[in-house]
Amino acid sequence: MKKIFSIILIGITVIINAQKNAYYQQFASYKIDVDVDANNFSYQGKQEITYENNSPDELKVVYFHLYWNAFKPNSMMDQRVSSQGKNGDSRLQQNGISRLASIPKTEEGTQNIHFIKQNGKNLKFDIQETIMKVELAEPLKPNSKTTFTMEWDAVIPKQIRRSGRNNTEGIAMTMTQWYPKIVEYDYDGWATFDYIGREFHAPFANFDVTIKIDKDYIIGAGGTLENPEEVKGYSNSSNVLADNQNKATWRWTAKNILDFAWAADKDYTVDSFTIVDGPKVYLVYQKNDKTIYWEQSKPYIEKYFQLMNATFGRYVYPSYAFVQGGDGGMEYGMCTMILGEAKKLEDLCGLMFHEGSHSWYQQMLATNESMRPWMDEGFTSYAESFVMDRLFPPIQPQPNPFVNTINNYRKFVKSGKEEPAVWLGDHHDDGKAYTFSTYVKGELFLVQLGYIVGEPALSAIMKEYYQQWKLKHPTDRDFMHIAQKISGMDLKWFQHYWINTTKTIDYAIKEIKFEGKSTTVTLINKGGVPMPIDFSILTNDKKVINYYIPTNLTHVWKKKDVIGDFKTLDYWAWTQPEYTFVIPYPKEQLTALGIDFSQRLADVNLEDNYYEVKDQKLK
Numbered sequence: 001m002k003k004i005f006s007i008i009l010i011g012i013t014v015i016i017n018a019q020k021n022a023y024y025q026q027f028a029s030y031k032i033d034v035d036v037d038a039n040n041f042s043y044q045g046k047q048e049i050t051y052e053n054n055s056p057d058e059l060k061v062v063y064f065h066l067y068w069n070a071f072k073p074n075s076m077m078d079q080r081v082s083s084q085g086k087n088g089d090s091r092l093q094q095n096g097i098s099r100l101a102s103i104p105k106t107e108e109g110t111q112n113i114h115f116i117k118q119n120g121k122n123l124k125f126d127i128q129e130t131i132m133k134v135e136l137a138e139p140l141k142p143n144s145k146t147t148f149t150m151e152w153d154a155v156i157p158k159q160i161r162r163s164g165r166n167n168t169e170g171i172a173m174t175m176t177q178w179y180p181k182i183v184e185y186d187y188d189g190w191a192t193f194d195y196i197g198r199e200f201h202a203p204f205a206n207f208d209v210t211i212k213i214d215k216d217y218i219i220g221a222g223g224t225l226e227n228p229e230e231v232k233g234y235s236n237s238s239n240v241l242a243d244n245q246n247k248a249t250w251r252w253t254a255k256n257i258l259d260f261a262w263a264a265d266k267d268y269t270v271d272s273f274t275i276v277d278g279p280k281v282y283l284v285y286q287k288n289d290k291t292i293y294w295e296q297s298k299p300y301i302e303k304y305f306q307l308m309n310a311t312f313g314r315y316v317y318p319s320y321a322f323v324q325g326g327d328g329g330m331e332y333g334m335c336t337m338i339l340g341e342a343k344k345l346e347d348l349c350g351l352m353f354h355e356g357s358h359s360w361y362q363q364m365l366a367t368n369e370s371m372r373p374w375m376d377e378g379f380t381s382y383a384e385s386f387v388m389d390r391l392f393p394p395i396q397p398q399p400n401p402f403v404n405t406i407n408n409y410r411k412f413v414k415s416g417k418e419e420p421a422v423w424l425g426d427h428h429d430d431g432k433a434y435t436f437s438t439y440v441k442g443e444l445f446l447v448q449l450g451y452i453v454g455e456p457a458l459s460a461i462m463k464e465y466y467q468q469w470k471l472k473h474p475t476d477r478d479f480m481h482i483a484q485k486i487s488g489m490d491l492k493w494f495q496h497y498w499i500n501t502t503k504t505i506d507y508a509i510k511e512i513k514f515e516g517k518s519t520t521v522t523l524i525n526k527g528g529v530p531m532p533i534d535f536s537i538l539t540n541d542k543k544v545i546n547y548y549i550p551t552n553l554t555h556v557w558k559k560k561d562v563i564g565d566f567k568t569l570d571y572w573a574w575t576q577p578e579y580t581f582v583i584p585y586p587k588e589q590l591t592a593l594g595i596d597f598s599q600r601l602a603d604v605n606l607e608d609n610y611y612e613v614k615d616q617k618l619k
């Protein structure tokens with residue numbers, strides 16, 4: 001009896017523990033109604049949000065983002081831009097001075113909350129600029145839902161960053177992060193990151209958005225337009241349905257996206273086409289002689305989606321819109337806002353495909369960008385380099401698609417300004433250090449991983465990551481779990497060195513000794529990051545022979561890689577400074593020897609990585 005009791009107890013404990021650690025995600029459904037006063041760049045908003053608490057925690061408060069409150073003099077964003085000076089984002093500055101400091105009173109961004117109610121009861125709220133804390137009337141129990149209703153009015157800010165009125169290319173309204181958005185709650189707690197111009201995060205949500213605006217405007221948005229016949233630009237019908245104020249009503253819906261963004265302009269053209277095995281694509285832009293590349297981008301966009309689907313997993317939404325707006329490029333649910341003018345087709349496509357790739361690494365695989373910016377910007381940059389290499393192959397063939405990124409990394413490391421990629425995105429003081437640790441080091445995280453585990457294993461990792469985590473909120477731990485499982489390798493050390501530190505990789509050839517029929521090579525680890533070593537020789541008859549020296553840290557060795565066949569040598573213990581091995585080729589047969597012919601290894605000092613057998617004539 002006692003034994004049975006303890007077995008039952010163990011069983012219950014196991015179940016409770018399993019529940020405690022089980023993954024969950026919150027969910028929101030927004031029904032938003034806005035009435036835009038286009039002449040005054042303002043709008044009245046109402047929304048009803050059904051919020052599902054799927055966490056095991058009882059919630060006594062909820063938080064909302066009020067991003068537009070950042071666009072005024074002396075806001076936190078202004079303070080940040082001012083204190084960063086020349087090291088900050090140049091788009092937010094004019095002659096080194098914050099552009100936010102001079103926003104006129106009438107153009108300050110505002111989200112003025114009239115009330116918020118929970119199931120009809122008025123709630124107390126407290127606003128700290130871009131974050132609103134709301135005390136619930138009734139605590140929200142685990143696995144239950146509640147409904148919030150809210151009314152507010154908003155002033156569309158002067159265009160400084162992403163959102164705003166009258167951008168540099170003359171787009172009237174870029175409406176991004178424009179409504180009070182519920183903050184993501186997960187195992188990391190509330191993602192209450194103040195908006196200072198960097199990344200966004202949110203729970204997945206459904207949207208049903210009604211926009212009333214002067215009938216002459218055309219809207220571009222991420223979502224499905226439910227009434228194309230009643231508005232301008234989306235159907236052959238010339239009967240725009242206007243009310244007595246001369247306003248048309250647009251109704252947009254979207255499912256399972258992080259945010260709903262739109263832009264409006266009287267001079268937009270709407271172009272669309274459906275991709276075989278892909279989404280319906282919308283191009284919403286001002287058609288003129290500065291935007292000629294939009295038309296030419298279509299066949300590239302088609303190949304882009306096909307390539308992404310095949311390589312990184314299927315795009316799950318029915319459509320995607322490239323909308324001219326904003327101040328550069330920024331990703332949103334089912335759309336991006338990008339500047340329309342470009343010097344060449346390749347530049348426009350590069351921007352389109354960077355932002356488009358965030359549909360994978362930000363929307364579908366929705367990591368917390370403020371906490372782990374290297375995962376969304378880095379993985380997106382990896383996809384961008386991969387795709388651009390295929391669609392716009394360089395004139396001079398490159399050994400791999402990431403060579404330019406690796407060279408940029410080497411240059412930046414020499415500046416001594418690098419900061420660890422593990423830092424919270426908002427807290428990098430130096431704008432360049434932020435860019436390098438997130439975009440560049442994040443991209444190279446995958447390049448180095450491919451070098452360690454082999455490209456076929458990396459490709460399997462990316463597909464499995466998508467399979468397990470699409471439409472969820474993965475963390476770095478979830479990604480590494482898959483990487484280790486598929487490769488069989490221990491990879492914790494690599495994440496630690498690459499993401500948590502600014503240590504660098506620096507291997508070198510210390511000595512080459514030619515001894516009769518063989519050659520003895522001694523390599524040295526001069527850097528701070530241990531890595532496996534691919535070593536190759538080029539023979540006089542132009543054959544490349546590859547050797548692979550595993551690091552003992554992985555405990556399992558790579559089986560296949562892009563370099564072709566290789567001979568696996570004994571492992572190199574990470575504690576051991578030097579490594580000597582013999583290759584069965586005499587000097588007379590050798591043209592060159594070196595570390596990593598594939599040029600994927602982000603070794604910071606290449607000068608001592610290659611050895612040319614000088615007095616040997618090429619055959």
Ligand SMILES: [Zn+2]
Nearest residue numbers: 354358377380
């Ligand atoms: Zn990006």
